[in-house]
Amino acid sequence: MYFASDNAGPALPEVMAALADCNRDYAPAYGADALMDEVRAELRRLFEAPEAAVYLVATGTAANALALASLARPFDTIFCTPVAHIHQDECNAPEFFTGGAKLTLVPGGDKMTPERLRAAIAAEETRGVHGPQRGPVSLTQVTECGTVYSLEELAALSAVARDFGLPVHMDGARFANALVALDCSPAEMTWKSGIDALSFGGTKNGCLGVEAVIFFDPARAREFELRRKRGAHLFSKHRYLSAQMAAYLRDGLWLDAARRANAAGARLAEGLRAADAGLAYPVQANMVFAALPRATHHRLIQAGAQYHLWEGALEGSDPDERLTARLVCDWSARAAETDRFLALLG
Amino acid sequence: MYFASDNAGPALPEVMAALADCNRDYAPAYGADALMDEVRAELRRLFEAPEAAVYLVATGTAANALALASLARPFDTIFCTPVAHIHQDECNAPEFFTGGAKLTLVPGGDKMTPERLRAAIAAEETRGVHGPQRGPVSLTQVTECGTVYSLEELAALSAVARDFGLPVHMDGARFANALVALDCSPAEMTWKSGIDALSFGGTKNGCLGVEAVIFFDPARAREFELRRKRGAHLFSKHRYLSAQMAAYLRDGLWLDAARRANAAGARLAEGLRAADAGLAYPVQANMVFAALPRATHHRLIQAGAQYHLWEGALEGSDPDERLTARLVCDWSARAAETDRFLALLG
Amino acid sequence: MYFASDNAGPALPEVMAALADCNRDYAPAYGADALMDEVRAELRRLFEAPEAAVYLVATGTAANALALASLARPFDTIFCTPVAHIHQDECNAPEFFTGGAKLTLVPGGDKMTPERLRAAIAAEETRGVHGPQRGPVSLTQVTECGTVYSLEELAALSAVARDFGLPVHMDGARFANALVALDCSPAEMTWKSGIDALSFGGTKNGCLGVEAVIFFDPARAREFELRRKRGAHLFSKHRYLSAQMAAYLRDGLWLDAARRANAAGARLAEGLRAADAGLAYPVQANMVFAALPRATHHRLIQAGAQYHLWEGALEGSDPDERLTARLVCDWSARAAETDRFLALLG
Amino acid sequence: MYFASDNAGPALPEVMAALADCNRDYAPAYGADALMDEVRAELRRLFEAPEAAVYLVATGTAANALALASLARPFDTIFCTPVAHIHQDECNAPEFFTGGAKLTLVPGGDKMTPERLRAAIAAEETRGVHGPQRGPVSLTQVTECGTVYSLEELAALSAVARDFGLPVHMDGARFANALVALDCSPAEMTWKSGIDALSFGGTKNGCLGVEAVIFFDPARAREFELRRKRGAHLFSKHRYLSAQMAAYLRDGLWLDAARRANAAGARLAEGLRAADAGLAYPVQANMVFAALPRATHHRLIQAGAQYHLWEGALEGSDPDERLTARLVCDWSARAAETDRFLALLG
Known part of the structure; x- marks a missing residue:
């Protein structure tokens, strides 16, 4: 009954097999390996973006912070939601990698709305060199609250950014889960939006x-390689x-893995609704x-379930008080475990 | 005939097997896994340092830059050799992670001498708040030129640092190769030195x-965990x-792997000397x-040998001019390949 | 009719005379001048703080950013109001000088309340190394909205900070104006609060x-001198x-200058209320x-009045719509000008 | 007998008078004052550079660090001499303001030579993303050792930089002293060189x-205004x-002031040579x-002379050992004091 995060599950057997398979002989270092050529070509094909610049790093925070550092100047501010991973869960990594940019929290919950984004950007225009300068917009898809921006929502938000000449970054730590949820193409969910x-x-x-x-405009990637090396992420x-x-x-x-995870989430949600x-x-x-x-x-918890509280504190005297749990299913979630969890709801 | 670097060879079969072996079920994230407890205990045992703080990162540059950032303040200067990896090969990562510390190059070649280190440190004392402040000393063991500091040399250098109250960092990217070369204990080559x-x-x-x-004085590690997360290396x-x-x-x-690599280096050196x-x-x-x-x-090169030139340029008209090659052997180096290389020397 | 800011008026004649007076012969550079000894002694006396560390810089942003950099670590967050000068008007200087710390905006208007400050600090405790760490609290006195924290308010806010072991910084760009408003001693408005x-x-x-x-605990000032030099502010x-x-x-x-400025503000306010x-x-x-x-x-504006709009835009069709002006009086404000302004209100 | 530095003397009476003169009424803040228009126009005229971007700051370190930060990226290295003020006397300010760029010391003494500069730049080309990238060249005129680059020397050095596409910065803390020494025009000593x-x-x-x-290519100044504000230097x-x-x-x-200072230097040198x-x-x-x-x-020293030792230490037993003094004359140096100093040489 493990629902603490999708970053604690095992790796896919096919991924493990590929590791073992590539472990022969010498291979050029630092990204010059033949497998990287394959990865680059495949991502360009999948995203219908033959010019895209493609790089690999090992952590999501590195991906976000390095991408944002290539888009934002140190005197800029980055627009994101109050629950954005880049704001709450990266221990100031975006501030560090950008050299001191600020994050402006667009009011609201899991998702930005175009109106609020526009208002937040507009509010940063009145102070000349005194205030931070307008920088990139960063959207999380799947959001930190498990919701998925529709293509229309994405397009409307990026249209606001474009009105101000600002680039848009997507934190796609759960990109695949969003993609299968929307049942659209990678290009549609990114550069076409x-x-x-x-x-x-x-x-x-x-x-x-x-x-x-992935930088869809390769000019944006000019500095990325140097920033990656300097950040010790090459x-x-x-x-x-x-x-x-x-x-x-x-x-x-x-996509298969994401479908499995989403199906597990749906099963869990259905049971919770029923309870x-x-x-x-x-x-x-x-x-x-x-x-x-x-x-x-x-x-x-006594029965062994593992998950994080999103709101509220376990300590407290009122047994009926509602506390919000965050429950995350990864590709390896087993239906039997979900059902065992649901059975405990009583 | 691959001698370009020891960072391009395959992983040890036992390491691959361990990866496969741990790939089951959920495991606590972010370093709370049981295997990390085992690693911490084993490194403390090996180094005879029961209080040492132990962390893992994925790249050597991350290890160096984060360790130095925990030892140096942004207005300090770090003492190293002109060939130090932290100076030549990390694209300003130490400067980045320390928030702008400087590197002072102690004149000389592969190794520092106590006299030159003392002179370099002493020279930084005359300018009050105007010059950079004295910061940590960083030694590379095995040096970037393939030589190994003796225990006496290490002790003499760290004694100089101690005279000025400065901490000493060791870049042990090839720690095992040095250890088997000196045939001493990990403790002797580190905190005892x-x-x-x-x-x-x-x-x-x-x-x-x-x-x-590894921080032998755990107080020094106070900030490391936060710096690691902020650097996107957790x-x-x-x-x-x-x-x-x-x-x-x-x-x-x-140690076995290092002995194999060193033996391959010795075989290569012997053949080169003979030629x-x-x-x-x-x-x-x-x-x-x-x-x-x-x-x-x-x-x-025409026969397929791969390595880097350390000095000189392949282009040039004089066929007899001597150009210095850097040849590195890893644990997987094969004697037959070495011999094939040596046979080409003519 | 100049009310745009108190940073655009002339200097006091006594200050100008002192400049002329000191302009003779050589004087030790970099803060070793005899006048600095006088300043240090006088500020210590005025603040009843014989151990305080005292430094001079030339801009308010430098004072704030350097003071905060001595109190906050790069992975910390600084607590301030949404209208704080350090947030809105320093072009990311606090982020720059701290090496990438974040600013957490305590919800509300001109002033923090202890309840909201406590909630904001408490909210930063739940994420271990993932979120920013709790850092200093920064209060502005006079606030950016012209209000003044009472001694009770200051004490209540700093008590919250103390509960969490956090230091408190006061942005006293208008310290004198607040002091004469409260009619208390410098010590009461600072370290005693x-x-x-x-x-x-x-x-x-x-x-x-x-x-x-001014650092009331001189240990806090340890790094300030180096940071000031490194920031090019020595x-x-x-x-x-x-x-x-x-x-x-x-x-x-x-104090006289501040009384004049406050009196000018009061005259202006009275006239506006009357209108x-x-x-x-x-x-x-x-x-x-x-x-x-x-x-x-x-x-x-047509008549020559100068000031900034705080809310709303001059452009617009409705002549009756209310737009908020920010009107600031400095020590040199003349009653005749104020009255001329008030006469225009109609 | 004050020869410690030209930063310890009084200000010119005309400068003091101008301060007093401008001290009336309100003036637009943050560089929008009419006097700044005059300064900008006059510097453009003097430098025959009608498009030049012109800014004012209060310290030489701020001028250098902010100018370099506009020319260098954080993963670059800046080429300077080992005695450069930016290297020795700014407590890592260039590293701080550039966000972590490195300084590469071109071997030699007071001046760079084109050959050594070319070699130093060329040496930074061999490591791809691993080493720092080539950044600006910074020359000091008058050098830190009191010598002056000829126009030919400047042109030869900047030609090397241009060969590599690198910009050239001049630290002209003593620009006027150099200009009257060379008896050339400001344009000749800068953009024409x-x-x-x-x-x-x-x-x-x-x-x-x-x-x-001053940026002779105003495009280079794009970021300067934001960096100045962020650095708290506006x-x-x-x-x-x-x-x-x-x-x-x-x-x-x-120019008059510089001629006076240089003449004082010459008088001092003549007397020293004679002694x-x-x-x-x-x-x-x-x-x-x-x-x-x-x-x-x-x-x-016993007689009251003030100056810094450049090499050697006063403490020591050999009364005949030669220790090098650095003696600096400012515009206010008096011949009688110089002669009193010289008379003491015995």
């Missing part, structure tokens, strides 16, 4: 540790990153936010 | 990508770093610097 | 360009900073925020 | 604290910077480096 740079997650969806950074034995990503993309494995748990957000991918009584939490 | 913080390499000696950072699926390091340390595998190639540095580990005529280089 | 570090403004209140930074001909500050403090000149202008904030020092009809704004 | 950006000193030559930064009461610079440039005052003191560098401006016996130093 106005996205300029993408953190394309692999780790949470069955890799050991690999993320791609792997010498790069083939082991390439092999993961190559296997992940092969034969639609990445009258309040769902805080629409369940559109592999994350469920459920408001459960304190007493239920105690029962679940 | 005055080393405060160590980058303990795994990648070049048979891992896919893992390095330990792995979510951390077990895959732990598994590599655990296997690497098990049953002396790391009258000038060796630029004593061959004490797995790296050989050989001055070969331009014509010989052309013959070797 | 729990303030650890102070930006003590001189520029806005009649100097050419000088601010003091003046060689430092006597010209010292002379300004010495004259400013002599014979209560600083039925809505005052957005209580007028407690030298700043007035008045909601005037668009038509009135047009009339005032 | 290939200089792209200039720190144009005022402080050492009779101002209180003001330096201009003055609110900017008129007091403008007034200094305007007076300094008026009627050739700056058989070894002069370490040709005396071409207002600085003299003289090797005097320890006993003479003791006699001079």
Whole structure:
């Protein structure tokens, strides 16, 4: 009954096999390996973007922070939501990698709205050199609350950014989960919707540790390679990153894994709904936010369930008070475990 | 005939097996995995340092830059040799992670001498707040030129640092190769010789990508965890770093691998000496610097040999001019390949 | 009719005379001048803080950013209001000087409340190394909206900070205006109220360009001198900073100047109230925020009045729409000009 | 007998008068004052550069660090001499303002030679993304050793930079002293000699604290204004910077002051030569480096002479050992004092 995160599950067998398979002889270091050529070609094909610049790093925070550092100047501010991973969960990595840019929180919940984004950007225009300058917009897809921006929503948000001449970054740590949820093409969910740079997650969806950074306009990538090296994120034995990503993309494995995770999320959500748990957000991918009584939490945890509280504190005297749990399903989630969890809801 | 670097060879079979072996079920993320407990305990045991703080990162540059950032303040200068990896090959990563510290190059070649180190440190004292402040000393063991500091040399250098109250960092990207060369204990080559913080390499000696950072005085590590996260070097699926390091340390595998690499280096050096190639540095580990005529280089490269030139340029008209090759052997080097290379020397 | 800012008025004659007076012979550079000894002694006496560390810089942003950089680590977050000068008007200087710390905006208007500050600090505790770490609290006195924290308010806010072990910084760009408003002692408004570090403004209140930074706990100042030099804020001909500050403090000149500015603010506020202008904030020092009809704004500006709009845009069709003006009076404000302005309100 | 530095003397009476003169009424803040328009126009006229971007800051370190930050990227290295002020005397300010760029020391003494500069730049080309990237060249004119690059030398050095596509910065803290020494035009000593950006000193030559930064290609200045604000170097009461610079440039005052300082230097050098003191560098401006016996130093200091030792230590037993003094004359140096000093040489 493990729902703490999709970053704690095992890697896909095909990914492990690819690692073993590439482990022969010498291979050029630092991204000059043949597998990287395969990865680059495949991502360009999948995204219908033959000119895209493609790089691999090992962590999602590195992908985000390095991508943003290539888009933002140190005196800029980056627009994101108050729950954005780049704001809440990266220990100031975006500030560090950009050399001191600021993050402006567009008010609201899981998603930005075009109106609020426009207002936030407009508000930064009145102070000349005194205030931070307008910088990139960063959207998370799947959002940190498990919801998925529709193509229309993405297009409307990037249109606002374009009105101000600002680039748009997508934190796609759960890109595959969003893609299968929308049932659209990678191009549609990115550059056709106005996205300029993408953190394309692999780790949470069955890799050991690999993320791609994709710049649809390769001019934007000019500095990325130097920033990656300077950030100590260029792997010498790069083939082991390439092999993961190559296997992940092969034969639609990445989509299959995401479908499994989303299906597990749906099963969990259905059971919770049936048990009258309040769902805080629409369940559109592999994350469920459920408001459960304190007493239920105690029962679940005692039985071995693992997950994080999103709101509220376990300590407290009222057994009926509702505390919101964040429940995440990865590709390896087993239906039996989900059902065992649901059975405990009582 | 691959001698370009020890960062381009395959991983040790035992390391690959450990990866496969740990790939089951969920494991706590971000370094809370049980394998990390094993790694920490084993490194403390090996280094006879029960209080040491131990962390894993994936690249050698990350290990160096994060360790130095925990030792140096942004207005300090770090003392190293002109050939130090941190100076030449990390694209300003130490400057980045320290927030703008300087590197002071202690004149000389592969190794610092206590006299020159003392003079360099002393020279930084005369300018009050105007000049950079004295910061840590960073030594590379095995040096970038393939030589190994003796325990006496290490002790003499760290004594100079101690005279000025400065901490000492060791870049041990090839720590194992140095250790088997000196045939001493890890403790002797580090804290017993005055080393405060160590980058303990795994990648070049048979891992896919893992390095330990060890602080012998845990107080020095206070900020390291936050710096690692902020630098995007904290792995979510951390077990895959732990598994590599655990296997690497098990049953002396790391020492065996280093002995193989050093033996390959010795075989290569012997053959080069016999062929009258000038060796630029004593061959004490797995790296050989050989001055070969331009014509010989052309013959070797045409036959498929791979290595980097350390000095000189292949282009040139004089076939007899000597150009220095850097030849590196990893654990997987095969004697037959070495002999094929040597046979081409003519 | 100049109300745009108190940073655009002339310097006090006594300050100018002191500059001329000190302009003889050679004087030790970089803060070793005798006038600095006088300044240090006088500020320690005024603040009843014989151990305080005292430094001079030339701009308010330098005072704030350098003081905060001495209190915050790069992975920390600084707590301030959404209207804080350090957030809105320093072009990311705090982020720059701290090496990438974040600013957390405590919700609300001109002032923090202890409840909201406590909630904001508490909210940063749940993410371990993933989120930013709790850093200093920064209060502005006089606030950016012209209001003044009472001693009770200051004590309550710093008590919250102390509960979490966090230092408190006061941006006192208008320190003198607040002090005469509260009619208390400098010590009462600072360290006796729990303030650890102070930006003590001189520029806005009649100097050419000088601010003091005062650390009541000198241990906190350890790094300040190096940070000041590294930030290029250590003046060689430092006597010209010292002379300004010495004259400013002599014979209560600083308090007289502030009283004049506050009196001008009060006269302006009274007239605006009489004219039925809505005052957005209580007028407690030298700043007035008045909601005037668009038509009135047009009339005032045409007649030569100078000030900034705080909310709303001059462009617009509705002549009756209320737009909030920010009106600031400095020590040199003339009653006749104020009355001329008020007469235009109609 | 004050020869410690030209940053410790008084300001020129005309500069003081201009300060007093501008101290009336309100003036637009942050560089929008009318005096700044005058300064900009006059510097463009003097430099025959009608498009040049012109800014004022208060310290030489700010001028240098901000100019270099506009020319260098964080992963670049800046080429300078080992005695460069930016390397030795700015406490890592260039590293800080550039976000972590490195300084590469071109071997030699007071001046770079084209051959050594070319070799140093060429040596940074062999490591791809691993080494720092080639960045700007920074020359000091007058050099830190009191010598002056000829126009031919400047042109030859900037030609090397141009061969590699690198911009050239001139640290002109003593620009006027060099200009009158060469008896050429400002344009000849800068953009006609290939200089792209200039720190144009005022402080050492009779101002209180003001330096201009001039970009001959205004495109290079794009980021400067934001960097200046972010670095806390944009003055609110900017008129007091403008007034200094305007007076300094008026009627050739700056050149007269430099001629006085250089003449004082020449008088001092002549006397030292007559007394058989070894002069370490040709005396071409207002600085003299003289090797005097320890006993003479003791006699001079006892008699009240003030200066810094450049090499050697006063402590020591041999009264005949020669220690090199650095002696600097400013515009206010008096012949009688110089003669008193010389009379003590014995």
